[in-house]
Amino acid sequence: MSPSNTTIRDVARLSGVSPMTVSRVINDSERVSPETRRRVEQAISELGYVPSRLARGLSRQRAGTLAVIVPDVANPFFTAILRAAEEVARRADYHVILGDTRSDLSVERDVIEELIAHRVEGMMIAPVSDRSAAHLRRLAEFGVPFVLIDRTVPGLDCDVVLGDSSGGARRLVEHLISLGHRRIGFIVESDDVSTARDRRAGYEAALSGAGIALDPTLVVNAAADPSGGSAGMSRLLELDERPTAVFTVNNLAAVGAIEAVRAAGLEVPDDVALVCFDDIEYASRLYPFLTAMEQPAQTFGTLGTQLLLERIEGRGPERRHEVVLPGEFIIRKSCGAK
Amino acid sequence: MSPSNTTIRDVARLSGVSPMTVSRVINDSERVSPETRRRVEQAISELGYVPSRLARGLSRQRAGTLAVIVPDVANPFFTAILRAAEEVARRADYHVILGDTRSDLSVERDVIEELIAHRVEGMMIAPVSDRSAAHLRRLAEFGVPFVLIDRTVPGLDCDVVLGDSSGGARRLVEHLISLGHRRIGFIVESDDVSTARDRRAGYEAALSGAGIALDPTLVVNAAADPSGGSAGMSRLLELDERPTAVFTVNNLAAVGAIEAVRAAGLEVPDDVALVCFDDIEYASRLYPFLTAMEQPAQTFGTLGTQLLLERIEGRGPERRHEVVLPGEFIIRKSCGAK
DNA sequence: CCGGATTGTGGTACCGATAACACGGTGGCG
DNA sequence: CGCCACCGTGTTATCGGTACCACAATCCGG
Numbered sequence: 219m220s221p222s223n224t225t226i227r228d229v230a231r232l233s234g235v236s237p238m239t240v241s242r243v244i245n246d247s248e249r250v251s252p253e254t255r256r257r258v259e260q261a262i263s264e265l266g267y268v269p270s271r272l273a274r275g276l277s278r279q280r281a282g283t284l285a286v287i288v289p290d291v292a293n294p295f296f297t298a299i300l301r302a303a304e305e306v307a308r309r310a311d312y313h314v315i316l317g318d319t320r321s322d323l324s325v326e327r328d329v330i331e332e333l334i335a336h337r338v339e340g341m342m343i344a345p346v347s348d349r350s351a352a353h354l355r356r357l358a359e360f361g362v363p364f365v366l367i368d369r370t371v372p373g374l375d376c377d378v379v380l381g382d383s384s385g386g387a388r389r390l391v392e393h394l395i396s397l398g399h400r401r402i403g404f405i406v407e408s409d410d411v412s413t414a415r416d417r418r419a420g421y422e423a424a425l426s427g428a429g430i431a432l433d434p435t436l437v438v439n440a441a442a443d444p445s446g447g448s449a450g451m452s453r454l455l456e457l458d459e460r461p462t463a464v465f466t467v468n469n470l471a472a473v474g475a476i477e478a479v480r481a482a483g484l485e486v487p488d489d490v491a492l493v494c495f496d497d498i499e500y501a502s503r504l505y506p507f508l509t510a511m512e513q514p515a516q517t518f519g520t521l522g523t524q525l526l527l528e529r530i531e532g533r534g535p536e537r538r539h540e541v542v543l544p545g546e547f548i549i550r551k552s553c554g555a556k
Numbered sequence: 557m558s559p560s561n562t563t564i565r566d567v568a569r570l571s572g573v574s575p576m577t578v579s580r581v582i583n584d585s586e587r588v589s590p591e592t593r594r595r596v597e598q599a600i601s602e603l604g605y606v607p608s609r610l611a612r613g614l615s616r617q618r619a620g621t622l623a624v625i626v627p628d629v630a631n632p633f634f635t636a637i638l639r640a641a642e643e644v645a646r647r648a649d650y651h652v653i654l655g656d657t658r659s660d661l662s663v664e665r666d667v668i669e670e671l672i673a674h675r676v677e678g679m680m681i682a683p684v685s686d687r688s689a690a691h692l693r694r695l696a697e698f699g700v701p702f703v704l705i706d707r708t709v710p711g712l713d714c715d716v717v718l719g720d721s722s723g724g725a726r727r728l729v730e731h732l733i734s735l736g737h738r739r740i741g742f743i744v745e746s747d748d749v750s751t752a753r754d755r756r757a758g759y760e761a762a763l764s765g766a767g768i769a770l771d772p773t774l775v776v777n778a779a780a781d782p783s784g785g786s787a788g789m790s791r792l793l794e795l796d797e798r799p800t801a802v803f804t805v806n807n808l809a810a811v812g813a814i815e816a817v818r819a820a821g822l823e824v825p826d827d828v829a830l831v832c833f834d835d836i837e838y839a840s841r842l843y844p845f846l847t848a849m850e851q852p853a854q855t856f857g858t859l860g861t862q863l864l865l866e867r868i869e870g871r872g873p874e875r876r877h878e879v880v881l882p883g884e885f886i887i888r889k890s891c892g893a894k
Numbered sequence: 895c896c897g898g899a900t901t902g903t904g905g906t907a908c909c910g911a912t913a914a915c916a917c918g919g920t921g922g923c924g
Numbered sequence: 925c926g927c928c929a930c931c932g933t934g935t936t937a938t939c940g941g942t943a944c945c946a947c948a949a950t951c952c953g954g
Contacts (some may be wrong), residue, residue, distance in 0.1 A: 224717070225909090225910055225911080226910065226911060226912095227910080235933075235934085236933065236934050236935080237910090237911080237912090238912080238913095238932095238933075238934065238935080239932085239933060239934080241911070241912060242933090243911090244911095248931095249931065249932060249933080250932070250933085251931085251932060254933085255930080266697070266738070268669075268672055268673050268698070269673060269910085269911075270673065270675055270909090270910055270911070271670075271673045271674045271675065271911095272610065272613055272614050272619055272675045272909090272910080272911090273614055273909070273910035273911040273912090273939090274675065274910080274911055274912075275610055275911090275939095276608075276610050276611055276614050276909090276910080276911070276912095276939050276940065276941090277910075277911045277912040277913080277938080277939050278911080278912065278913090279937085279939070281610055282674075284654070290884060291629075291635055291638060291639045291642070292635050292636060292639050294630070294632075294838070294839075297629055297630050298634050300629060300654070301629045301630050301656055304629070304654055304655075305656070308667070313653045313670070313671070313674060313779050314653060314654050315621070315651045315652060315653055315654075316638070316642055316652050316653075316654045317642075318639055318642050318643070323809060329646070331606075332609075332651070334606055334650070335607060335608065335609045336609045336610065336620075336651060337608055337609065340930095359604070360606070386815075387697070408879045444841070445677060469838075469949090470838070473838055473841050473842055476842060498838045498839065498842070499630075500632070500807075500808070500811055500836045500838075500839050501836065501838050501839035501842050502846055503811050503815060504811055504814060504836070504839050504843065504846070505839070505842065505843040505845060507842055508842070510896095534881050562941065563939090563940055563941080564941060564942095565940080565941095573903075573904085573944045574903065574904045574905075575903075575904095575940090575942090576903075576904060576905080576942080577902085577903060579941070579942060580903090581901095582941095583942090586899065586901095587903085588902070588903085588904060589901085589902060589903090592902080592903085595928095607940085607941075608939090608940055608941070609941095610939090610940080610941090611909090611939070611940035611941040611942090612940080612941055612942075613909095613941090614909050614910065614911085614940080614941075614942095614944090615908080615909050615940075615943085616909085616941085616942065616943045617909070863937090892943080895954100896952100896954095897952100897953100897954100898951100898952090898954105899950105899951080899952080899953105900946105900949100900950080900951070900952090901948100901949080901950075901951090902948095902949085902950100903946100903947085903948090903949105904946085904947085904948105905944105905945090905946080905947100906940100906943105906944090906945090906946100907943090907944090907945105908941105908942085908943085908944105909940105909941085909942085909943100910938085910939105911938105912929105912937105912938085912939085913936100913937090913939100914935105914936090914937090914938105914940080915934105915935085915936085915937105916931095916933100916934085916935075916936100917932105917933085917934080917935095918931105918934105918947095919930100919931085919932090919933105920929100920931080920932105921928100921929090921930085921931100922927105922928090922929085922930100922933085923926105923927090923928090923929105924925100924926095924927095
């Protein structure tokens, strides 16, 4: 018989008190005489008793778990967020359940539904798109606190932690313009992702600010991952008058885009300059190549989790938080700046 | 009142049956008349009832959760493992709790202890070092199934999924030797990590196979991360007769080592050739630089999780599994091969 | 047409903890 | 010296499910 089958009653029996008293000892509540506490502790260690969080969770109606849901853990941006979240949660004595939706709306729906059933106390979510609204409303319906990170979803009343997508995008594109580029391509997800919308707005603002007419053929919709980036770039390269510079909506799309450039026998930045959102830390340390708007991923995770914990503990303010974190513009090689 | 407070009894009342029958409907067990099933399902959807996994877990003594514990989620190798694990687990209707130990033994101890309390059904662990044995024995003591990945711990009777560390290391070092190097440095973790031991064995085998005497000053102990790699490389560069090539125990140490080389005003591979274990996927796609023994991280995760699920479901064989996965040797630039 | 097997359902206890309340004993204060 | 607050502890019910057994109704073969 393993000690995990040892219950609070066994301890109570051995130490000659009621289960309730043992519970008090476990939870460090006052109102236990030193002598009793000693006896109970003795029994606990004698039996190797470890209280069940599961049972405690059911009884207290507080499972002590929260979930972090991202479109792709393998994206270093989300990995950093997850890592920070795990740390903050652990310090607050919470466990973190991971959900990787692979940018698939129906996976996201299922995951969220599952986690509602699991009675997690809260979720930190980087939603797939605006169409996530349906599942997110379920959370509200069930009274499960949640915080959105990286992407917002219109019409949802909840805390969000975002990057400055439009400002960042504008800055990136302005930089390309300052380098003399006029035909600037943009590889971006569909408009039902808030970051895509905002970055597109920044892109357009930069262009119009420089008096450059928007050429719709230069804006390509594609998944924000390597294969999407590659497909998008291929299409841009096939244009009669191809762009001299390209802005990709995120780091992984940039990877694919660069691969496509090379596959076409061209080079970045010589033939096509490139800028993007989000860094790839270890890649940049090995080879400082990507000119990027680097977002403070760790802060996203830390802050998001803290906001979530506040909500869970009912300490959150009435009004929702909307935090916008500025990015850091890092000029490296891919933009072709000297 | 949110639907998450709706219980099986509410459903029972509304549909005019006993909670037990509702439970049967939820669990798709036979022995429910079509008519009753219909009525119950009607009530369920009417109330928006979502059964509590928490309660079910307590009652069944099976929480439906497993844990994945790694030294560093931000290492792309472990990220890939985690991602695969999450997917396999989800398909089997399990939730994954993440533990990031940051290579800290005491964090690992706490995390494991916490997860025992949580009554997770099993754990997949990349242990910090041999000194993890103490916590791991706790798992055995509590009858919690676990599978070790990437690293083994001597004297522990459990399933393990490993890479071919000694063979891989030998191959890497032999390659350096074939390029004419005789003074080959090795930056490695302390010997209480099985991969460090095995890779050291491979290193030594390659040297002695080529008739090169082992020079202990060329073997430097350092953490298997960027700062360790950097420190290790610095020390090697300060030697009177410094190595012409270096083998680092893993990918992140390689990053640090390269940074140190550059900080010293030198270059890889011109001044120092470099090879390592494990790839950094996106870095290599952007810039195929690291000559590495690439391990099939995803397979580690998939296989490890499958083995774990087998153990949990009691389908595991009597004898323990010990799977050794071969790596793929990829020659790029850092070794200086033409 | 009867006895035993099968089917559909309910009752009760229990999983392992905790909340809420009750209660006897002690000490301080008027 | 009596009353009341407080202290330490126990009792009971409950969290939301499920296992196990019981049981009435129906079915079947001989």
